[in-house]
Amino acid sequence: MIRVNLDVVMAKKHIGAKELAERIDLTPANLSILKNNRAKAIRFTTLEALCRELDCQPGDILEYVPEEEG
Amino acid sequence: MIRVNLDVVMAKKHIGAKELAERIDLTPANLSILKNNRAKAIRFTTLEALCRELDCQPGDILEYVPEEEG
């Protein structure tokens, strides 16, 4: 499972979803999908804009969480 | 710019493109596109499979490289 830790990075940078959405030129609705782990993919242009505006690396945003076996 | 450092991780793990492609259930052709920085997006299912088989994190594979200003 790939976990999107956008909320953590946003909190560290003290930036809200509305402002971040504006800065990366994405609608707040679509940023919310990403932020709340409902996206199934990400374009590199979007990931790049996020890293640029949040001054971070992809590894700060994306995390691989091994599934526990059923 | 988002750089895909798959070649580095693969070298560390001593695994070839053919075997990795088989393990993550992707054609060698499509893995090559990703590995050589010609992909424009990535599905989380693919990123997850890569992290699982390479025993690594997204941050090992994806790197944000700030563009130098022209």
Add this chain to the structure above:
DNA sequence: TATGCTATTATCGTTTTTCAATAATTTTTA
């Protein structure tokens, strides 16, 4: 040289998913 093996590159068609636009609802905050 010749022969495999691996990797890369390219094209086509299908499927998946992002994303904008929009609206409704919920949550948070002043």
Add this chain to the structure above:
DNA sequence: TAAAAATTATTGAAAAACGATAATAGCATA
């Protein structure tokens, strides 16, 4: 309580992954 912010859902268009396939390149080794 009212306003602002955030979430959720829907629709449609555009982008891109991906499989299948084939051609080509690189690189060993006999």
